[in-house]
Amino acid sequence: MTMPRRSLWPPLAVLTLLGLAALLLSVTLGSAALSLADVWALARGEGSPLARTLIFELRIPRSLSAFAVGGLLAVAGALMQVLLRNPLADPYVLGLSGGASVGALAAMLAGLGGAMITGSAFAGAFLSTLLVFGLAHGTGSWTPSRLLLTGVVVAAGWGAVITLMLAISPAERLPGMLYWLMGDLSYSHSPWPPLALLLLICLLLMPLGRSLNVMARGPLQAAALGVNVRPLEWSIYLAASVLTATAVTTAGSIGFVGLVVPHMLRMVLGNDQRLILPACALAGGTLLVLADTLARTLIAPEQLPVGVITALLGVPTFLYLLYRSR
Amino acid sequence: MTTSTPVVRPSSVCTSASNGQFGGALGPAAFFGALLALALAGPAAGEAHAGSLCAIDDREREVCLDQPAERIAALSPGATELVYAAGAGEKVVAVVAFSDYPPEARDVPSVGSHTRMDMETLVTLNPDLVIGWMTGNPPEQLETIEALGVPVFYIEPRDFEDVSSAIERLALLADTREEGERVAAEFRHGMAALAERYVDAEPVSVFYQVWDEPLMTINDEHLIGKVLTLCGGVNVYGELSRLVPRIDDESVLAADPEAILAGGMGEENRGWLTHWQQYPSLTAVERDNLYFVPPSLIQRPTPRLLEGSRLFCEQLDRARAKR
Numbered sequence: 001m002t003m004p005r006r007s008l009w010p011p012l013a014v015l016t017l018l019g020l021a022a023l024l025l026s027v028t029l030g031s032a033a034l035s036l037a038d039v040w041a042l043a044r045g046e047g048s049p050l051a052r053t054l055i056f057e058l059r060i061p062r063s064l065s066a067f068a069v070g071g072l073l074a075v076a077g078a079l080m081q082v083l084l085r086n087p088l089a090d091p092y093v094l095g096l097s098g099g100a101s102v103g104a105l106a107a108m109l110a111g112l113g114g115a116m117i118t119g120s121a122f123a124g125a126f127l128s129t130l131l132v133f134g135l136a137h138g139t140g141s142w143t144p145s146r147l148l149l150t151g152v153v154v155a156a157g158w159g160a161v162i163t164l165m166l167a168i169s170p171a172e173r174l175p176g177m178l179y180w181l182m183g184d185l186s187y188s189h190s191p192w193p194p195l196a197l198l199l200l201i202c203l204l205l206m207p208l209g210r211s212l213n214v215m216a217r218g219p220l221q222a223a224a225l226g227v228n229v230r231p232l233e234w235s236i237y238l239a240a241s242v243l244t245a246t247a248v249t250t251a252g253s254i255g256f257v258g259l260v261v262p263h264m265l266r267m268v269l270g271n272d273q274r275l276i277l278p279a280c281a282l283a284g285g286t287l288l289v290l291a292d293t294l295a296r297t298l299i300a301p302e303q304l305p306v307g308v309i310t311a312l313l314g315v316p317t318f319l320y321l322l323y324r325s326r
Numbered sequence: 327m328t329t330s331t332p333v334v335r336p337s338s339v340c341t342s343a344s345n346g347q348f349g350g351a352l353g354p355a356a357f358f359g360a361l362l363a364l365a366l367a368g369p370a371a372g373e374a375h376a377g378s379l380c381a382i383d384d385r386e387r388e389v390c391l392d393q394p395a396e397r398i399a400a401l402s403p404g405a406t407e408l409v410y411a412a413g414a415g416e417k418v419v420a421v422v423a424f425s426d427y428p429p430e431a432r433d434v435p436s437v438g439s440h441t442r443m444d445m446e447t448l449v450t451l452n453p454d455l456v457i458g459w460m461t462g463n464p465p466e467q468l469e470t471i472e473a474l475g476v477p478v479f480y481i482e483p484r485d486f487e488d489v490s491s492a493i494e495r496l497a498l499l500a501d502t503r504e505e506g507e508r509v510a511a512e513f514r515h516g517m518a519a520l521a522e523r524y525v526d527a528e529p530v531s532v533f534y535q536v537w538d539e540p541l542m543t544i545n546d547e548h549l550i551g552k553v554l555t556l557c558g559g560v561n562v563y564g565e566l567s568r569l570v571p572r573i574d575d576e577s578v579l580a581a582d583p584e585a586i587l588a589g590g591m592g593e594e595n596r597g598w599l600t601h602w603q604q605y606p607s608l609t610a611v612e613r614d615n616l617y618f619v620p621p622s623l624i625q626r627p628t629p630r631l632l633e634g635s636r637l638f639c640e641q642l643d644r645a646r647a648k649r
Contacts, residue, residue, distance in 0.1 A: 032450040050450065057474055058445050171542075171570050172461045175441035179464075186442060186467060301437050301444035302423070 008275045015282035022286045026063040026293040027055060031300035064191035066292040067285035069251045071198045074284025076243040077258030078276055082216045083236045084144045090259035091244040094151030097253040098158025099128025100245060105165045105177050118249045125245035128154060133237060183254030183307035185292050194250050201239060202278050209274030216271065254307045257284050260314045267321045381495040383480045384460060391477065394501030395455035399448060402440050402459035405481060406431050407628035409457060412497040413505025420451045443467055455499060457481060483627035485552060490514040509629055516632040520556055520639055527558030530642045533578055535588035538598045540572045549627055557639035579605060585645040586610045589621035613648045617641040
């Protein structure tokens with residue numbers, strides 16, 4: 001199988017345009033009615049103070065956060081699928097979101113808010129990464145299946161801890177905790193750290209594209225072709241962990257994006273990591289921006305958790321592509 | 327109230343409706359710093375506040391308004407009731423789901439569930455005072471509201487006096503003190519009269535059922551537990567450490583309460599009580615001491631709690647009469 005030699009730029013340009021369109025849509029849509037003309041007036045520095053607050057304080061930060069989180073999750077999912085050579089791998093398969101959730105819920109149980117929840121979630125994700133990697137490394141050999149099993153079992157352990165915490169938590173804290181677990185963007189404060197990380201990681205992965213393509217075929221072939229497998233595996237794992245931890249701490253554990261976006265893109269664009277990884281960043285971001293726009297407008301003023309919408313949008317799209325492909 | 331004299335005040339704890347300044351950083355250090363500033367300034371600082379309306383909220387922060395609140399957003403059903411009780415019902419511009427009392431509140435625009443507010447709708451309704459629920463509303467969203475320059479007054483009544491005091495403080499901020507103080511005094515005196523009447527009443531052991539699946543009750547710290555104590559009831563689960571403990575049928579059988587009081591899904595539903603009739607050996611069943619209490623009268627810390635408490639006390643009286 002040879003990689004189809006096609007230019008990387010046309011698909012990326014199309015995805016960029018789609019992403020921009022989704023962002024524009026999300027900024028103009030909301031439970032408060034603002035017309036395109038209002039948005040245009042604001043862009044020229046005019047418009048009412050109310051519209052200014054709605055757009056600049058509420059919608060734009062939230063939409064950018066959604067884009068960043070979606071991109072981070074999709075890239076992390078694509079990396080995990082390469083690392084584990086398993087189509088079922090997603091950013092959460094190795095227990096990262098479990099660790100982050102336990103951290104976040106513990107902070108909520110202790111009555112802490114805002115930055116403490118974020119910090120605690122990040123600490124939980126980091127702990128989970130160390131645990132899985134340390135244990136999978138163990139005394140024996142280091143194989144993808146061993147890593148996967150370790151991760152799945154650690155994730156199951158975190159799952160039990162989460163259930164226990166929900167069971168013993170006071171009733172009035174439960175809704176907040178459940179929303180966090182379902183994934184929700186109303187927590188996100190500043191979109192800049194996740195956006196910066198997304199950009200940085202895309203730039204860092206660019207030169208690794210070829211090695212990743214070889215890795216996707218298996219470590220033996222990769223080694224035979226001159227790739228230094230072990231350090232590459234470590235860096236993939238570390239990169240995916242940081243991406244996932246950042247996404248989870250920004251918006252809770254949003255499912256589905258990390259699993260499905262890479263697969264969808266592979267079906268359409270082929271499995272060239274040089275193309276897939278930046279495409280994942282753009283398509284994942286676009287999907288989550290659209291999903292979040294629906295989540296906050298569909299039955300407004302009631303707010304839906306965005307994770308529900310990502311699955312409802314993603315499942316039919318994915319099944320259609322799967323059915324159509326041979 | 328329109329004259330605005332330049333006053334020295336601890337800006338980190340004062341939110342000002344007119345200029346929308348709000349530091350956001352409200353750590354204990356800032357709070358104690360502010361206390362210190364007040365102490366150093368001496369009595370004059372208190373007088374300097376005369377130009378504005380200030381009240382301490384249940385997070386111990388001083389919230390100051392330059393003008394009486396005219397557009398109030400109440401972010402819990404309980405807060406809505408308290409604002410109406412304070413005589414400021416006409417000023418309520420936003421409520422949350424389940425704000426069903428008083429009936430007029432149903433016609434006020436809702437900003438969604440109290441656990442997830444629709445911030446856009448809230449901002450569009452342009453409130454000049456937001457009544458937040460300390461443990462019920464998501465802290466991130468309340469912080470965002472403050473960052474947008476709208477003062478948030480946190481409330482969380484934990485005992486009977488807190489209810490009266492919340493009404494008085496809300497009435498102060500809305501400049502409806504006459505009505506608010508009347509309602510607060512009525513509640514305070516009503517509860518005091520009950521306390522006086524039942525101070526020497528024969529104790530009755532009681533199990534109060536909050537929910538059926540899972541079976542939940544309350545401990546003595548809970549406001550309902552305090553009503554039980556007030557009426558001369560002895561909560562069989564009063565010593566448990568959780569505010570709303572989850573229990574099982576076995577422990578109810580073991581505790582063998584003299585009376586079982588239950589809320590329910592609706593205002594008429596007695597279904598939860600029939601469950602206990604399968605245990606005829608229970609003292610409460612044997613003496614037919616299974617009582618229904620409409621949850622809306624007892625589960626919200628509002629003036630209606632007085633009516634609920636009277637009902638509670640009457641039911642315990644009936645249980646005493648069956649001895």
